[in-house]
Amino acid sequence: MAEPAVLTSADDQSTDMTFLFGIMELCGATRLGYFGRSQFYIALKLVAVAQSGFPLRVESINTVKDLPLPRFVASKNEQESRHAASYSSDSENQGSYSGVIPPPPGRGQVKKGSISHDAVQPRASADQQEPASPIVSPQQSPPTSPHTWRKHNRHSSGGNNERPLAGPGPFWSPFGEAQSGSSAGDTVWSGHSPPPPQENWVSFADTPPTSTLLTMHPASVQDQTTVRTVASATTANEIRRQSSSYDDPWKITDEQRQYYINQFKTIQPDLNGFIPGSAAKEFFTKSKLPILELSHIWELSDFDKDGALTLDEFCAAFHLVVARKNGYDLPEKLPESLMPKLIDLEDAADVGDQPGEVGYSGSPAEAPPSKSPSMPSLNQTWPELNQSSEDTAIVHPVPIRMTPSKIHMQEMELKRTSSDHTNPTSPLLVKPSDLSEENKINSTVKFASGNTVDGYSSSDSFTSDPEQIGSNVTRQRSHSGTSPDNIAPPPPPPRPQPSHSRSSSLDMNRTFTVTTGQQQAGVVAHPPAVPPRPQPSQAPGPVAHRPVDADGLMTHTSTSPQQIPEQPNFADFSQFEVLAASNVNEEQDDEAEKHAEVLPVEKASDSASSLRVAKADSKTEEKTAASVPANVSKGTAPLAPPPKPVRRRLKSEDELRPDVDEHTQKTGVLAAVLASQPSIPRSVGKDKKAIQASIRRNKETNTVLARLNSELQQQLKDVLEERISLEVQLEQLRPFSHL
């Protein structure tokens, strides 16, 4: 608001000029040199105060509660009147701002003021939006249709009232300057206009806004400048509102988009093609923006980081350049409306939207790149993981598109997932605590993970490669096939990770052995006690199958030897193991105690192996021998399939034997675990380290539990064998009982 305008409106009142000056001083406009929003509001209130006859004091604004609305007289069809009307309407808005929500239709009375209303309210609301809004669609001369105004009114009044007093933004300064003179207004005018349809960037700031983009608005462009600038925002908003109810200052209008497309064609005739970086650099350098800003614009707009601009990216970049040219600051993150949409919208339609990951809740067309392990097609949009705040979880999204976390928006940048060595660096915006919780419960039991996060976590758990902590996107689906269902088929092999051996299926042994073989140099050394190689003897026998597991598991745990046994399940399982063992052999107390302890993995394996040894001792030689080879074979064979049938047997056993109660309990525990799976809240943690630590812990837990599982299954087999033998004996004894 310019002082002249205010004074003009004030003239319409019956107040004295002295009052006006006093008001201006009080509200601080004199100090600032222009009327910002707050200044304007205060000024209006002071006007009301003055009109009500109260002394002009700042305190009087607050003390006088029922201040009547300041009265402004709206004149007609003059620039001043328009200003007055606009300001009056605005003042009415603002006058009632403190108190009541102004009745939207009430303002409809001033039909002649409709235009200015248009100007005012959208301007007011535009104010609160990013200053780039005026750029969106310039100018339309004031005579907008009343119906649009009404629409505005209703729409904007709410907006006006909702928005608190915002400080004067850069938007106002141009206004203030603009209204000082028509020439200045022209400048502002041009400032607000999109670049003229000329190839010459240099002149775009100087030429009058005769842009062909204004075809939408028939009104002549060379009208009153000040009002036009106001109206520009108005019409911009108006158009925007007409087009969509979504208030977005960064939205590109159709004319602008068409202009951008034309520019695109000059560089690259194929609209589906790309503009290489060098060509784009030349083009945007013509805009005379500093290289640093152009660099930032490029970073924002090159969504998929491929060094080339698609049409969408180019439009976004162009739009940002235009905005910057007009004096608006570049955003830190790409506004959602500027994000490139998927070109194949059909495909995008069914792409699962995982908003959390990237933090862009933008267009639903954005497909989480997690679906494609390789470099996403350039047609895809990459939600930015980054995160956003440090919640990199999300973050950056390095391609952890799985977890949509809007935090760390920027960090959740979409990173490429392809390169061999570089795994997607998108920040681990994976729901950290979520994952940790899931992983905790994610025992070797395959979860019926319907959600990718589960798949993610399970994949993490099964992948002993610690490096993959940060980059998971591609791994997400890999293990999604694992399901807790006993009847489910073996999980499909996970997506191959170029730098990891995770390409193997969820074969624990194979995974561990492979990873063991490929242990990275940096991996911490194996835990001290590497189980001995398999031997036919009893004692080491049962341990035989475990070395493979143990190695893998050890390496797994070596990365983070944390408190796996702290899991309640772990304790439960050990109890079950103990119970199961005790049924066969009473002298399991030691092992029970051992089990009960919170043991590191190796210890657990040792105890389990000792348990098994004890068990073997109780059995006959044949059984032991049978179990040993079974163990060995089991150890060598993939673990994935066996658990399932064993589990099935587990369930069937429940009905059979009382001493299978522990199995029942175990399945109950498993069921509980499974049941609890979906209930795990997905909270996005912001602590990457915690996430990684928890992931490690979960991995270790998983491996430990996997081992436990295998051991328990082995025990089940043994128990079954015993049962069979006992039944045989029973049969033998039964004839005697008849006697």
Add this chain to the structure above:
Amino acid sequence: MAVCIAVIAKENYPLYIRSTPMENELKFHYMVHTSLDVVDEKISAMGKALVDQRELYLGLLYPTEDYKVYGFVTNSKVKLVMVVDSSNTALRDNEIRSMFRKLHNSYTDVMCNPFYNPGDRIQSRAFDNMVTSMMIQVC
């Protein structure tokens, strides 16, 4: 977690160096500088073999009583050096690797920007944000 992160160009001048402002930054600069020798030594040691066989992650370059210095070299001989606090024992090697991976990716993003001339100082905001996120992690 990292106390100082530096990106050194092939010609061994810094493209980007940032440290937590707590301490004397000069000390970190000096540490990074001295670590360059170790990096060169490691590169040349395996330099006989093809570049492909060379591991990008160099691991712990040298530890001091307060800090540990880790190194990473890209295929274009751009070195990433990271200084971490020794007291931060929870920092595993995997995490260092992942941090370097992120750094590497961010660096390649900077490279992809046509407005960036290789050899210039890195002034990318995105890169800055990423480095900041690393440095204030879990402190």
